[in-house]
Amino acid sequence: MFDCIVVGSGHAGSCAALSAVEAGCRRVLIVEKAPREWAGGNGFFTAGAHRTVHGGLHDFLPIVRNAPPEVVSTIDMEPYTAEQFTADIMRLGDNRADPAIVRAVVDGSRDAVGWLADQVGVPFTFSFNRQAYLVDGRQKFWGGLVLSVDDGGRGLIAAHQRALEQAGVETWFETPAVELLTEDGAVSGVVVLRSGESVRLRSRAVVLACGGFEASAELRAEHLGPEWLKAKVRGTPYNTGDGLSLARGAGAALAGDFAHCHATCWDAHAPDAHGDRVLLNQLTKSGYPLGVLANAHGVRFADEGADFRNYTYARLGRAVLRQPGAFAFQLFDPRAARWLRAEEYADAVVAATRAESLSALADKLVAHGLADRDALLATLHGYNGAVRAARAEHPERAWDPAVKDGLSTESARAGCDPPKSNWALPLEEPPFVAVKVACGITFTFGGLAIDPRTAGVLAERTATPIRGLFCTGELVGGLFFGNYPGGSGLTAGAVFGRMAGREAAKLAA
Structure with a gap:
């Protein structure tokens, strides 16, 4: 006993x-x-x-x-x-x-x-x-x-x-x-x-x-939807819903949100069915508020600066999963890249793509799944123009990664859809860098x-x-x-x- x-x-x-x-x-x-x-x-x-x-x-x-x-x-x-x-x-x-x-x-x-x-x-x-x-x-x-x-x-x-x-x-x-x-x-x-x-x-x-x-593909598909079969498991492969079945067998009640989960930007090259016991959380790619996110069609799909990273990262994986091919690219130039955490973005941790021009970067990304390089360049051109217009309209706003600085893409003369609400810097200084990310599911x-x-x-x-x-x-x-x-x-x-x-x-x- x-x-x-x-x-x-x-x-x-x-x-x-x-x-x-x-x-x-x-x-x-x-x-x-x-x-x-x-x-x-x-x-x-x-x-x-x-x-x-x-x-x-x-x-x-x-x-x-x-x-x-x-x-x-x-x-x-x-x-x-x-x-x-x-x-x-x-x-x-x-x-x-x-x-x-x-x-x-x-x-x-x-x-x-x-x-x-x-x-x-x-x-x-x-x-x-x-x-x-x-x-x-x-x-x-x-x-x-x-x-x-x-x-x-x-x-x-x-x-x-x-x-x-x-x-x-x-x-x-x-x-x-x-x-x-x-x-x-x-x-x-x-x-x-x-x-x-x-x-x-x-x-x-x-x-x-x-x-x-x-970690149960079957239960993910049942409760979250079939697209979640493509999600990468960030942690242990042994969390497969055993506690739910044990408790239900004893007459327990269920509660909460079975349609959603914690899922974040995860290294696209990570294992599919379990986490890496050496790199652990280093496979997270959480620098997106400082840069630009674009999908395989070269289109932005989220407000990267909607809030501080620790208030948005748990749902951003879902947005990535819903993109064509279930992946996206994080894009930076040196002004933002220098603020990225080394444990997530150092050369020994991530397979980044670099180029001396946005055009050359788009060309390289075709080999990594980019389906429309011209659309990506148009997206970045429009984004850069919106950032500059907003800066001209609000010269008093200063870029500061430690506060919601209001440095956005929105002004009376220009804007982009979706907007970027904070930490918007134009991508204009080489070398440019791109990191391919997928959806990593953490817990339900x-x-x-x-x-x-x-x-x-x-x-x-x-x-x-x-x-x-x-x-x-x-x-x-x-x-x-x-x-x-x-x-x-x-x-x-x-x-x-x-x-x-x-x-x-x-x-x-």
């Missing part, structure tokens, strides 16, 4: 297991269908970003590891309030998110981050490389997100693995959960396959933390209905918690709709994982 069994070895599942031990559980087991080398689920492939309420720079100095005094004196960081965090989730989800679920994440965010640092040993850092620009000698943070982890997801999962070992939590790899055991309407354990044999494990509590269905938004006070999974028939069954991570439904603010997924996994662990301990007691 176990006090608690966690299904899934990722960030959220690890939080649940560690919280259960901390709250008094003596026998905690993690079952993971992936082999040991794939431990960590999707969390391993992240940049480790955690969005949280905070009071400004000095709130984080006790927990970050890359802020010596000489660096602190150069940082500009505004506080991020509960009202701002809530508003970001709600506006990006068109106000469809469950307010109680959102409130639980927001209110628990700062405490969860502190717990991860102090109790788990997560090596938090300020995300200078992803969330700040060095402008006039100042590190200016933008978009509400400031925390990352040393060595990204790899560092995050390594910290969890050390903490689990110290806490005495055992993990059984290559052990898929195939059925939940129930008695009198309560979950009483789980059936797993171990070494090819069916094993019944009894437990007072089961926490489902085994991800969404993003639809999941299980839970009680936001306990993370208990709700029954479809009664809308009340199923005793002994809890949920965290990507499986939680009702939080994200259509889009999401970057860094809030890992935070939500920690908040509900801790909650589930504490509730499991109550049952064990």
Whole structure:
């Protein structure tokens, strides 16, 4: 008999297991269908970003590891309030998110981050490389997100693995959960396959933390649409919707947005069915707000500067997927290219195409799938003209990547469709560079209905918690709709994982 069994070895599942031990559980087991080398689920492939309420720079100095005094004196960081965090989730989800679920994440965010640092040993850092620009000698943070982890997801999962070992939590790899055991309407354990044999494990509590269905081509086509067969899987290939089927078998209710997912610009040369365990999140290509996006027909299809990158990147992959051939080109000249993050755009990471003129660049891109080089040149000519006209009409506006600078393509005399609302620079100085991108799917938004006070999974028939069954991570439904603010997924996994662990301990007691 176990006090608690966690299904899934990722960030959220690890939080649940560690919280259960901390709250008094003596026998905690993690079952993971992936082999040991794939431990960590999707969390391993992240940049480790955690969005949280905070009071400004000095709130984080006790927990970050890359802020010596000489660096602190150069940082500009505004506080991020509960009202701002809530508003970001709600506006990006068109106000469809469950307010109680959102409130639980927001209110628990700062405490969860502190717990991860102090109790788990997560090596938090300020995300200078992803969330700040060095402008006039100042590190200016933008978009509400400031925390990352040393060595990204790899560092995050390594910290969890050390903490689990110290806490005495055992993990059984290559052990898929195939059925939940129930008695009198309560979950009483789980059936797993171990070494090819069916094993019944009894437990007072089961926490489902085994991800969404993003790695299942069949479920993507069913829920998201057939075009999603062309999406590249950014993370683990083992997130195939197991938690949904397990919970449904026990009478659980579904919740949330099954028609959308987190999907971003991803390297077109990346593997199709899984992430790269060496390059990890470096295959993201998130510099698009600074340049121009064009499809295979040479046409722009999105407002690259609609908002800060971490408010648009999770839905931009969907826009790329819908283009001819399911790919696009990101285009830059040196003024923008110098601001691109080296970990994503360095020569060792990306296969970029370069040329000394836009005409020569278009010629080269034909070999990479560009179907209409003349249309691309016409698009760029029109875009450049619109940028210059807007600059002439608003000479007071200055380009600044750390704020929404209003430097757009729109003026009384010219414009383009779609517009570019911020950070619009003409492409006019060689060498010009193009990067081919595809759609990379990260995680799905639809999941299980839970009680936001306990993370208990709700029954479809009664809308009340199923005793002994809890949920965290990507499986939680009702939080994200259509889009999401970057860094809030890992935070939500920690908040509900801790909650589930504490509730499991109550049952064990």
